[in-house]
Amino acid sequence: MEGDPISSLCSPAMVVDVDKVKRNAEKMRERWSNLGVTLRPHMKTHKTIECGDIMTAGSRRCIVVSTLAEACFYADHGYDDILYAYSVPFDKVEQCAVLAERLSLFQVLLDHRDALDQLRKRPLTRGLWHVWLKLDCANGRAGVLHSEPEALRLAQAIFESEGVELTGVYAHCGNTYSCKGVEQIHSVAQETTTLVLQFMEKLKAVGITCKSSIGSTPSCSQPISDMAKLSEVHPGNYVFYDVQQSVIGSCSLEDVAVRVLSRVIGHCPHRNQLLIDCGWTALSLDGAGKLPTGFAVIEGHPELRLLSMTQEHGRVEPLLGQLDYSQYPLGTLLTIIPYHACATAMMHPVYYIHSAGRLVGKWIPTRGW
Template structure:
């Protein structure tokens, strides 16, 4: 209940420090203001109205989503200027058309001529045009047409010339920044992505085509390079929560991580020198396997412990060295896990318990589905 300490929660429970969320959000807004570019925050980490309102300063405008379920959820709650930043799924074209006709500005993303053909087949009503971003691969190695390939320019030109379609912008994700360690490496990726995107924009101008430019990732936007001021906007998302992974990359410190998973000791296993806790992969996710000396998460205040393994509902905790002192961890005692990847962990929970100074203040309910 509101006002209760977070220790009163049944576990496993995802808890969010709203003061840290607000601080992280303010810092990102300030970075973008200093650069003179638009911040288009990504909703994929939290998928809630409350956190979205913090990220947009209550404007309910200019956001990115990764699922159509998110797009519909935010549109139904008064959000507009929504970019569905996912290669256009053909089974969702009609639903995208409905949103495009309903909202002032709903935007889709594509990286293939066949997707453009789908839009040509379903022209919008009321004199509207499809607002399309071309996904550019600038080294991320996931979705997108490679920035250096002639095909990328051909596709951009085809979008700009298609009836009922407008090339709104060029979109690139600095996902390769997740392989970085330290600010210098982060900024190298940010610079490369920025340079490749801006060079592509200049090539388009040579063809008489003008449009926006947007790059993003939490690491690159946490330590932006000067040339990012030449972009139209950036689209980070994880920065409101951060996580252990971001601290390892160098995007933040552990003090910036706003989320924790509370778990309780449910059994002692002296024959294995282990504790059993009530948080398995359904409360944390399996992301981060083999990437931390402390296992699947960091156990706050206990650097000597490791979350060794998880089944669906159980976690096994052991001492990194030496024998466990079971008197320190009686049955029912609380342990606090700092997740490796907050996006994956948040997806495991149907409600987030939000607190300020360790006292519960509200509950956030995320949208789910695709």
């Protein structure tokens, strides 16, 4: 199958353009190297060894993961310096401890005093718990609110705890996902960076120095100059990008490395629709109501909209006028650019990798938690 054109694949199938992946990874590496900031790429979008190798330029060091399953998967494949950037879950403290005792550097994250107590109750047999404090800097998900007095107190408590090191302060600017255009990205990136840097000053004032890290593909693709004052950044989606990122302004549509291959499997003249073999099992339901072309962009067919999906079917209709079915005989290949690559990748047990449209291999992601 290697060397065959991607059109030889049965559909639906997720295909990844490895040249775009390498280019996206290289550009991100270069950008942050020039800014003097450590790039700690996030693995959550793809969850594969091969793509991790590209993102880390083969070092297998200095990554972020979103699940313990990813942490174990990468550790099992020789990765180290892994940050499990998820408020340390109480049911997984023991597994985290085992990983921390096994790796040179396994780092966790927390945003609550009770989590710190959990770590203290399970001292490591060697080394320290390396702990990032998660700060909510107007993102509105995990993290202790930057302006709460508890944020500083918790940092101090981590710093002062025996067997525990305050490694850094971590913020995710996921609120860049509601941006449209570079100016808005800059504004959110500036706000997050400023809030984190102000917090670092507060820490300094009480005698604490540690690292700082912010993330999100939009801010790390379109950085502001103050981000050079951070220790690390931790974007992930950028290695694939997607329609959403192009709408936000992180990239152009040409940078998007992933597609779902799909075929026409039905003609429905009574509804002026086509059916394709791409349901939500192949694309996910992410992106509903976000694009004029529906749940995705159908490459080379700006006149078509992916109107709705059920488990294994997608309904496609023209934006205007009547479908000319002779243009889309059954079996016609339609190439879909996903709205959200993280959500689409999650649906696929295997990714088909190509270079210039010729298959070069497969990547198998890890799954579960």
